[in-house]
Amino acid sequence: MLILILYFFIFIVFLQVLYYLVVFGKFAFAKKQKVTPKKLPISVIVCAKNEEENVKQFIPLLAEQDYPDFEIILIDDASSDNTLELFEEFEKKYNNIRLVKVENNEAFWGNKKYALTLGIKTASKDYLLFTDADCYPTSKDWITAMSSQFTMQKTIVLGYGGYEKIAKSFLNKIIRFETVMTALQYFSWAKIGSPYMGVGRNLAYKKDVFFNVNGFINHIQVRSGDDDLFINEAATAKNTTIAYSPESFTYSKPKIKYSDWLTQKRRHIATANFYKKRDQIKLGVFYCSQLLFLILPIILLAFQFQWIIVLALILIRYSCAWTVVGYTAGKLNEKDLKYWFPIVEIVLIFTQINIFFANIFSKPANWK
CATH class of the missing domain: 3.90.550.10 (Spore Coat Polysaccharide Biosynthesis Protein SpsA; Chain A)
Known part of the structure; x- marks a missing residue:
């Protein structure tokens, strides 16, 4: 079972690297x-x-x-x-x-x-x-x-x-x-x-x-x-x-206020449900791979299963993502954010999960 989780984790890291370097690198490394x-x-x-x-x-x-x-x-x-x-x-x-x-x-x-x-x-x-x-x-x-x-x-x-x-x-x-x-x-x-x-x-x-x-x-x-x-x-x-x-x-x-921002983001995320299917898929795959990147290594490291490989994969993903985020933050005059990247990313991922379930049970607010 753990070996299957490891293989799946390798695939998730591959997806994340693909997104960051091949897709997001188009803007991050642009002239x-x-x-x-x-x-x-x-x-x-x-x-x-x-x-x-x-x-x-x-x-x-x-x-x-x-x-x-x-x-x-x-x-x-x-x-x-x-x-x-x-x-x-x-x-x-x-x-x-x-x-x-x-x-x-x-x-x-x-x-x-x-x-x-x-x-x-x-x-x-x-x-x-x-x-x-x-x-x-x-x-x-x-x-x-x-x-x-x-x-x-x-x-x-x-x-x-x-x-x-x-x-x-x-x-x-x-x-x-x-x-x-x-x-x-x-x-x-x-x-x-x-x-x-x-x-x-x-x-x-x-x-x-x-x-x-x-x-x-x-x-x-x-x-x-x-x-x-x-x-x-x-x-x-x-x-x-x-x-x-x-x-x-x-x-x-x-x-x-966190509650005000959460209400704003609930409205934005709810709107994404009306995007074309191909756009929902490419966004959904990225967000799911982000979440799984956090969850799967915790399971593997808890059992100390191939921990050197797991840590190496984590390092590879963060190196790629941090580089792309750093270049992007520089282009958009938000340089200070690159130093907070790992922490803020984790908080944002779980916030998005919270929004996803909140939108299932109630409709977000609209234009004033």
């Missing part, structure tokens, strides 16, 4: 990305619901981007605070801001996809750049960096949306590590030619991409997924690329 301005007409789209404090800080950062041809579409999704009033003030202050007011209706109440659709139809530019109301760009060259990756063929650009660092917060390290690992996966699969998701915090595509798949209609019944489900449907090897120069990043304020 530094060049930014060549293209001056395409861009509509920046921001949808907000009860984001009064965030829009007060971040909309001016968008409006003052150093870019020759852009507008900002501000969508107020029936906010009950002062978000709409602030948007109206910004519309008066900046001549490149256009406002979309969404009123509650019975058919689409609280559906962000409906609000975004109205904003997209309002946009006058051919290229759309999305971010969330609680996000801000790292520089005045954000639009330049994201739009520079568009070509005649590449009409979808996946960007990186990180989270602010909070000193001496272990939860913050977990949140940022999970974000880096998610980016590593969707960037790597996109480079391989199998894109499956993007994040609404930093995402761009040409307007006709939206209308070619009839917008969000095929998953309108799913309250979340305006970013990843849309990309899962619309992205192909030919039309999708990535942006990862530091100027292209956006950042958000992270959750400071």
